[in-house]
Amino acid sequence: METEHDENYEDIAAANRSIRGKSDIAWSYVIQSKDEKGKTVLECAFCHKKKRGGGINRMKHHLAGVKGNTDACLKISADIRFKIVNALKEAENKKKQNIVLDDTNLDGPEIEDVDGDDIRVDVRPSQKRKKQGIDLHDYFKRGVHDQTQPSIKACMQSKERIHAVDMSVALWFYDACIPMNAVNSPLFQPMMSMVASMGHGYVGPSYHALRVGLLRDAKLQVSLIIDKFKSSWASTGCTLMADGWKDTRQRPLINFLVYCPKGITFLKSVDASDIYASAENLCNLFAELVGIIGSENIVHFVTDSAPNYKAAGKLLVEKFPTIAWSPCSAHCINLILEDVAKLPHVHHIVRRMSKVTIFVYNHKPALNWVRKRSGWREIIRPGETRFATTFIALQSLYQHKEDLQALVTSADPELKQLFKTSKAKVAKSVILDERMWNDCLIIVKVMTPIIRLLRICDADEKPSLPYVYEGMYRARLGIKNIFQEKETLYKPYTNIIDRRWDRMLRHDLHAAAYYLNPAFMYDQPTFCEKPEVMSYSWVGRENIGQNRVIPVFNSLTIII
Template sequence: MASELEPIPISSLKHDPAWKHCQMFKNGDRVQLKCVYCYKMFSGGGIHRIKEHLACQKGNASCCPRVPGDVRDVMLQSLEGVSVKKRKKQKIAEEIKSIVPGKDEVGGFGVETDVGAGVKVVATPNAVGRSRGSERRKRGKIDNVLLPSSSIVHDGSMISVSELTTKSVKGKDQVHMAIARFLYDVGASLDAVNSPYFQPMIDAIALRGPGVEMISYHDLRGWILKNSIEEVNGFFDRCKATWGRIGCSVLVDEWITETGRVLLNFFVHCAEGLVFLKSIDVSDTIRSSDALYELLKGVVEEVGVSNVLQVITGTAEHYVIAGKRLSATFRTLYWTPCAARSINSMLEDISKVEWISVTLDSAKSITRFIYNHGAILNMMRRYTSGRDLVQPTVSRFATDFVTLKSMVNLKDSLRTMVTTQEWMDYPFSKQAEGIEIMDIILSQSFWSSCSTIVCLTDPLLGLLRVVGYDKRPAMGYILAGLYRVKEAIKNELGEKKEYMAYWDIIDSRWDQQMQHPLHEAAFFLNPRFFYSLDGEARDKIPSGMLDCVEKLVPDTKIQDKINRELILYKNAAGDFGRKMAIRTRHTLLPAEWWSTYGGGCPSLARLAIHILSQTCSAIVGKRVSIPFEQVHKTRNSLERQRLSDLVFVQYNLRLQQIQVGKNREPGPADPISSENIDLSDEWVTERREFFGDGDSDWMALDQPLINSMLSDPNDEFDNLISAGFEYQERENGVKDFDEDGMIRL
């Protein structure tokens, strides 16, 4: 079973381009590779067989039916490059043999090592004379060696190794400068180098060698765009095929452009992946709930009413009105508020608590001082081993509390820094601002407040990462996660009068925005959480579960079957009671568990898989520089359609890479970069009246070395799975709650 395979991280030292398109697993003592496009497992043959599979080169491996065309071409070029290198090595070896005496005759003279195309390293006699004897007996041959005294034959001339190294470094710099000049000239985002398609492009050009024909403007907007649409449609169609079988969610993400235009971007999420559907300019109608309703209704009909389980939008009043009207029109789907936005609102409300707001202001004064003085920023990065204090993340309020956690983790480094002579020698440290910053950093009460805030908000931040995670549906975890957040706050503060203030904030947002039958049903259908409840609690079926049965399953006969099957699930009867089923409650994803063990309750299992395969959030990654606005400004219908198709390709290529987990690791985020400034503005933006002119020599800055301290969303899921919790809720018609508001189902 796939669940028995242990994933193995692919080392960054593996440079073959095929490693970017497969996953590695350990199965007992064997290592297996898996194609990320068709999911075929390979037990042998190594990366070369994967490459043949992706290149659709018949022979030792089957052809991949789903590989994108550009990947197939790169794999073909790589295979051709391997063949060329082999032939070149053979040719060099034959040339050496024809002009140099045999190795045995000269004690190893003539041993050569490839350094690059057309380059041979020839060791001098005194360098290898000692290699005979013990080394040959030990290894059976003389290893190819490159010694400082070696000379190199390059293009018919003898050059030293140091000269070749210098040329290599200069060549690399020239390549990087050429790339930079191109990006600067077209005004592209510097984040472009983090695209997962950037390195494959460089590899493809390098494999072709000099003289690659220049791509034309008309090629890009002509046959290449046409082929790209066909490739993306293949991914789109694979996702679409699951909509009717497992159900899907329509996500509505509102964007405001730099010119103030309001765009609604529509996505469809299902178990197979996330796809971009289209973008619509609603600048003139966004506040009209009637117009919004008609728009949502049209999108649902386009996707298929019978396929859509829920429509997720923001929580503004016009969305609420239009969403509830939509749910009333289509009796088999729900309108659901975006969980990520609701959790962000909880963080916003917490940030407004007076003592927390004061503490955040003090923390921001520290970072503003540091990030506006180059010498002090360099000093800070040295004392923190390259780590940054400010950690931009998904929203401004999440950034506040993630940054505060980062500062708490680096507290000792900061306190050490401001007590050194190096700090004292810096001119700004002697001014009023510098003295005030040092006092804050050395204040025990400040750090005590920071630590308490981190304990209060870290569980919410973890839940925010869970609901926004692209690779694991969060529907089965949202309710349990929220209860875990409240329990963590209670454990931190202890006194009821203290923790109830924060419970009130969470409950207020939950009652207004997030309380939903789907969340309650998903909790009930998640075997890990449901079977963790006391026996008495399991005897009751939550009303949210019954609501979902009535709404999502209109056929009364099937409803009756589900009611009977619910008894089997509650009692862990049949396959639900198998030892394997009990053991894998903790390891399998909820939908996978139902697919494996729900055969005896087919109607209930189908409903459970539909619900547990859904997402909770309508926020789709970070905002990207895709020309949405250009599409809506264009008046020519032909060009407008071409631009719409271009946006369709651009966005879905990004989403496809997220789905297969092949995004290039972007490296440390720089808090002062223009691309992060919207999130980190209050932490790094200078207040002139306070700090003066600062120290703005950016060319003297040391760059950040360490990535964000954010935890992996998989760890957050694991925390939810392993953490115990009690079912918590306000008195809203639910029975059996105690004085702290803790209840049992």
């Protein structure tokens, strides 16, 4: 019977192909005819249900049993249904590969499946937006009057012409050694659109114009933007930040920046060589900056956690009681990492493990051998001023443990000769010391929560202040769990955290930010209900009802 049916299906397919010239697999199981009005009717060869619309695509869904477009055939055999389902998947994948998804070229060619054949058709941008449900404002990313809107002429250009223009831009990038991520600048596409709007023959600005006239005009535009920021300081309040650093001549400089919900503004840079060591002189300098901004506009003051800055901050708060002072969270966490790195056993491990890195990168045979290993990535080396990189380097070394052990046990004659030297023997003893690797792993696990918190505080991706209190709490708890609550083991680490956290970083501001963070407020099982958290209303009960908005460090806004 199956052979008989197959022969019938082949006869049907041959007849359909002779009439329609179709090659879709579904035609082998569909009977095509005309009704009394001359319209095409497709009939399933299994259940003999007739369909008068949707073409072969609808019949394929019927045969495959796909819900949505039509009902499923209940009499089709499993192997034929499997073939039809695979045919639908192949057609869908082909459409995805050929549809132009870039909304800057919405008028490009698209592949559509019509009656089982892949036919290349051109769809206008308006039709494609309507079909895909794209909002008009999503297409014009800076409004319906966006200057980057492609013109009709641009839409009609051939792929060869577009490639030629792209190549000319690329060659300019390569010749001028411009970093490729410059194209990610929000000003890149507006610049290209303005150049295109000038038409053929436009000559770019000269070297003199870029360094004199245009630079002066750009400065004026930036000044107008800053003035717009300043106008919001009175209504929303702002945070004054003092960033101390030293230049190549070892001069102590202080950069002053102002944060408000609209953005961060650089105010000025001061050479503090004469006043750096005196808390009173620093306080007078800070007071001068407060006078420029307006004491009624500043609600938060952030500095480094150095003793002179700390003393100056307290003096400033006494002068201006409405200003809250706090040290920089990232700086305090860096100091925690520095103190941990100074612990005798940690320093010993770091010093021994660093000998492995130095040995590998100072001997070409060893370096060339490991670089040929599958999946090899370079070992991270610690930086001089970034204390977190010490522990990141330990983690990197631990990830290369197998490669390094394979290196020292290799049968390569050149490597065997190399490991006869004294320095190589020291590196080999470290690499084969399993206890050293275990200690390295413990230190990495202990410091991972602190490093994760540092990344949050030292980045601009999201507000960091609401996560400092919770981060410190989880870091201490994680360290205790690693050492299974054995006080003699975890105390050296928690004492350092407590010393830096309690003396420098622990402020009611962090407790208030933690309390007001929705990520923790509604997580009742783990929410901390310590008195310092529940008394968050320290920020000013007398101000309740005035609808005053306090923006605090790193984009957090507290409404009281």
